[in-house]
Amino acid sequence: MSRLNDLLQQAGGIGRNPDGSITRLGFSEGYFQAAALLRQKMEELGLETEMDPVGNLHGVLPGTDPEAKSIVLGSHIDTVIQGGVYDGMLGVTGAIEVAARLKDEGRKLRHNLEIWGFNMEESSILGGTFGSRCVVGMVDPDAPGYPERLAKFDCSPDKVRAARRDTGRYGCYLEYHIEQGDKLDNAGIDVGVVSGIVSVIRYDVTAKGQSNHAGTTMMVNRRDALVGMSKLIVAAEEDARRLSDTLVFTVGKMQVLPGQENVIPGEVKATFEMRHMDKAVTDRFYDDIRQMAAGIPNCDFEFVPTVAKYSTPCDERLVKLIDGVCGEMGISHVVMPSGAGHDANPMAHEGVPMGMIFAPSAGGISHHGAEYTEPRHVDMGAEVLYRTVLKLDQGEL
Numbered sequence: 001m002s003r004l005n006d007l008l009q010q011a012g013g014i015g016r017n018p019d020g021s022i023t024r025l026g027f028s029e030g031y032f033q034a035a036a037l038l039r040q041k042m043e044e045l046g047l048e049t050e051m052d053p054v055g056n057l058h059g060v061l062p063g064t065d066p067e068a069k070s071i072v073l074g075s076h077i078d079t080v081i082q083g084g085v086y087d088g089m090l091g092v093t094g095a096i097e098v099a100a101r102l103k104d105e106g107r108k109l110r111h112n113l114e115i116w117g118f119n120m121e122e123s124s125i126l127g128g129t130f131g132s133r134c135v136v137g138m139v140d141p142d143a144p145g146y147p148e149r150l151a152k153f154d155c156s157p158d159k160v161r162a163a164r165r166d167t168g169r170y171g172c173y174l175e176y177h178i179e180q181g182d183k184l185d186n187a188g189i190d191v192g193v194v195s196g197i198v199s200v201i202r203y204d205v206t207a208k209g210q211s212n213h214a215g216t217t218m219m220v221n222r223r224d225a226l227v228g229m230s231k232l233i234v235a236a237e238e239d240a241r242r243l244s245d246t247l248v249f250t251v252g253k254m255q256v257l258p259g260q261e262n263v264i265p266g267e268v269k270a271t272f273e274m275r276h277m278d279k280a281v282t283d284r285f286y287d288d289i290r291q292m293a294a295g296i297p298n299c300d301f302e303f304v305p306t307v308a309k310y311s312t313p314c315d316e317r318l319v320k321l322i323d324g325v326c327g328e329m330g331i332s333h334v335v336m337p338s339g340a341g342h343d344a345n346p347m348a349h350e351g352v353p354m355g356m357i358f359a360p361s362a363g364g365i366s367h368h369g370a371e372y373t374e375p376r377h378v379d380m381g382a383e384v385l386y387r388t389v390l391k392l393d394q395g396e397l
């Protein structure tokens with residue numbers, strides 16, 4: 001097994017459950033144990049390391065030009081409950097492998113190479129991508145109720161403020177991550193060159209009809225809100241398939257009122273979630289849904305927008321650069337959007353040019369103990385990352 005696969009299994013295996021899955025939540029004992037191991041590896045490679053006030057691991061390999069901006073590599077150290085070895089840890093260990101390769105080859109970069117192992121990227125009461133949002137200053141630690149939630153992790157608004165970095169010093173941010181979907185694995189493609197991170201748009205949708213006796217109300221007289229909502233969901237699902245093969249639509253939550261077996265549902269509340277790279281597509285889809293809703297009989301619909309996180313494009317130059325590296329290596333690759341959010345979001349949000357490299361997830365499985373990426377794919381993506389760093393260092397940044 002390669003050095004990288006070794007470290008990935010060792011660090012990624014921390015927090016293992018009896019069923020083989022991994023639980024290494026942010027701020028947990030396992031989290032800090034994994035961070036300590038990674039820190040030790042970084043120090044062996046000559047990086048200056050620290051654990052920042054909110055539990056992010058940070059390492060710097062100083063470059064020869066103190067004026068040059070940093071090349072920043074990172075991902076997250078935490079997992080979900082009963083997650084896998086690869087999600088997040090692939091990118092942190094992959095970044096350490098880049099430093100190790102530099103040492104092997106006796107190369108000194110002109111730019112500082114900075115490595116971040118972020119804390120609590122997975123969703124929690126502190127919100128997703130907590131660690132990276134602290135670094136770029138996107139967390140409002142004084143928001144109502146937030147100091148109390150921070151205290152649960154022995155954290156505080158002062159620590160959040162102290163974790164903020166000057167991202168003006170960052171020339172770019174690269175994240176190596178598993179795809180977490182099945183596109184690469186299905187197509188037998190070795191590497192994904194990420195074009196951007198798709199939007200997440202959500203609406204609370206309410207269908208209003210009329211509750212009535214389930215035995216005495218004839219079909220012709222019914223205003224059944226659940227039937228209306230069902231028609232809308234089926235129509236929207238078909239429309240999503242038609243509009244774009246990368247548009248996804250999910251109704252993950254629904255409430256039927258009054259919720260009794262002998263009463264016709266008078267009201268149904270559901271969450272409509274859509275994700276795509278292109279705002280024009282989600283806008284068009286929402287218009288379609290509104291129009292279809294207006295055509296459904298015996299039911300009135302209400303739409304309230306709740307989440308509108310628009311897509312985050314990767315830096316075009318980095319996409320081209322990574323794409324070119326894959327081409328040079330002669331490996332199969334495809335430019336594709338990321339369906340999941342990552343620490344790369346906050347970085348790009350604060351204006352740091354951002355690029356991502358995906359390794360295939362076997363069977364498209366992630367956030368699960370069965371998460372798996374073939375060792376050869378683990379190494380291949382890291383090689384892409386390494387070559388990309390060298391090119392960035394040699395070119396303009």
Ligand SMILES: [Zn+2]
Nearest residue numbers: 076087088121
């Ligand atoms: Zn992740």
